[in-house]
Amino acid sequence: MSVALEATWIPRRYRVAAVRPELPDTVSLELDPESGESPAFEPGQFNMLYAFGLGEAAISLSGDPADRARLVHTVRAVGPVSRALAGLAVGASVGVRGPFGRGWPTATARGHDLIVVAGGLGLAPLRPVLLRVLADRACYGRVVVLVGMRTPREILYRAALDDWAGRADLEVEVTVDRGDADWRGHVGVVTSLIAQLALDPRNAVAFVCGPELMMRHGAAGLIGAGLESEQIFVSMERNMKCAIGLCGHCQFGPAFVCKDGPVLRFDRVGRALAIREW
Amino acid sequence: MRVEELGDAVAGCTRPVEFVTGEYLLRVGAPADECFLIEQGRVALEAHAPARPAQVLATLGAGDLVGLSWMLPPYRWACDARAVRPVRAIAIDARRVRERCDADPRIGYHLLQAVLRAAIDRLQALRLQHLDVYRGADP
Ligand SMILES: Cc1cc2nc3c(=O)[nH]c(=O)nc-3n(C[C@H](O)[C@H](O)[C@H](O)COP(=O)(O)OP(=O)(O)OC[C@H]3O[C@@H](n4cnc5c(N)ncnc54)[C@H](O)[C@@H]3O)c2cc1C
Numbered sequence A: 001m002s003v004a005l006e007a008t009w010i011p012r013r014y015r016v017a018a019v020r021p022e023l024p025d026t027v028s029l030e031l032d033p034e035s036g037e038s039p040a041f042e043p044g045q046f047n048m049l050y051a052f053g054l055g056e057a058a059i060s061l062s063g064d065p066a067d068r069a070r071l072v073h074t075v076r077a078v079g080p081v082s083r084a085l086a087g088l089a090v091g092a093s094v095g096v097r098g099p100f101g102r103g104w105p106t107a108t109a110r111g112h113d114l115i116v117v118a119g120g121l122g123l124a125p126l127r128p129v130l131l132r133v134l135a136d137r138a139c140y141g142r143v144v145v146l147v148g149m150r151t152p153r154e155i156l157y158r159a160a161l162d163d164w165a166g167r168a169d170l171e172v173e174v175t176v177d178r179g180d181a182d183w184r185g186h187v188g189v190v191t192s193l194i195a196q197l198a199l200d201p202r203n204a205v206a207f208v209c210g211p212e213l214m215m216r217h218g219a220a221g222l223i224g225a226g227l228e229s230e231q232i233f234v235s236m237e238r239n240m241k242c243a244i245g246l247c248g249h250c251q252f253g254p255a256f257v258c259k260d261g262p263v264l265r266f267d268r269v270g271r272a273l274a275i276r277e278w
Numbered sequence B: 001m002r003v004e005e006l007g008d009a010v011a012g013c014t015r016p017v018e019f020v021t022g023e024y025l026l027r028v029g030a031p032a033d034e035c036f037l038i039e040q041g042r043v044a045l046e047a048h049a050p051a052r053p054a055q056v057l058a059t060l061g062a063g064d065l066v067g068l069s070w071m072l073p074p075y076r077w078a079c080d081a082r083a084v085r086p087v088r089a090i091a092i093d094a095r096r097v098r099e100r101c102d103a104d105p106r107i108g109y110h111l112l113q114a115v116l117r118a119a120i121d122r123l124q125a126l127r128l129q130h131l132d133v134y135r136g137a138d139p
């Protein structure tokens, strides 16, 4: 086995430096390497986080790509591994392999209007995109952020969204599926907001992340607004094992999500996304 | 949608209107004589149940048609619509438009297609909203 391949197989030890509760079932973990620096990553890439003794899960990098000192991962407890990860305390050890996959094509978006459409936890892999864009804001045209969440109490990164909404150089709209007595914002699916945007479709690039059904509707809405499939990128989620294109666990049509994705251009996946799996 | 998409049926049957926050555009059960195409602002579609606060089913914004039940008998609104942000809109005289459509089914069919498109988009959105796609794993 080559040294490079070994490095992608063997988890490095990180220590939990901080735990930020986000939602009742979701936390953000800040991780410091036990030695050396963290490798650089691209927005949209993921790591395999290893809960020792239990197993690994693919978790997106959700922190600032410019920050090499600390990794940030936002984990929702849905099964054994993610539950163990979300329950880690400050000082605990965790194994990290990665970063893996192809991320969002932020270089392609430079010089264009950028439309970011996020649903639920799908905002996690898009947060590094926004942090990168804001660090270099003048290089992009109009930047629109459309976010869909379940309820007002389940808005991920609410403080950051409030901050971004207050900026003159970002257009941020948050919608929820179900409002409550205090909610004064949008109610309805995030994809309905696309038609209200008055986009210049020739000059736009869109990044969409969330549950597959939401991404399919989101892409349809963007195409309805005049974008071509080639201007739309989505991030796919499939079960991962090796994360380096060897085991075939994550195959989606002709693509291996771990290696060719998770971010894929919509013209490559649109047809497969419409196939019924159950 | 843009008002031109509704075709000849609405020509000369429109007027600009504004609503302040809190004002109702439609009331459930009221005669469906005038619908609205939002140019700017936000409108909440609300449903009421006894002894409960009104529930917002969806909010509508620029380009959305407020009021769909004006095309079919009994010509009464099916829910409340309230401005939750100041609204600028085009009011469409539904009564006159219906008369025109009855008189000329060709323009009526064109209008019906445009309104049906809006209704289908709304239905698709409500379906997705109802599917609760952001729910985590069950406890
Ligand atoms: C590229 C990529 C990036 C990802 N990024 C993140 C991330 O940033 N944060 C994060 O929390 N997860 C992320 N995931 C999802 C995570 O890898 C999976 O949820 C993983 O299966 C969790 O492992 P587990 O052992 O805890 O649960 P599993 O044993 O795999 O699943 C347990 C139960 O939960 C259900 N389940 C699995 N995933 C979900 C889900 N997403 N929502 C609701 N129910 C689910 C399963 O159907 C099963 O019933 C990502 C996945 C991929 C492929």
Ligand code: FES
Pocket: A239, A240, A241, A242, A243, A244, A245, A246, A247, A248, A249, A250, A251, A256, A257, A258, A259
């Ligand atoms: S996870 Fe093994 S090929 Fe992708």
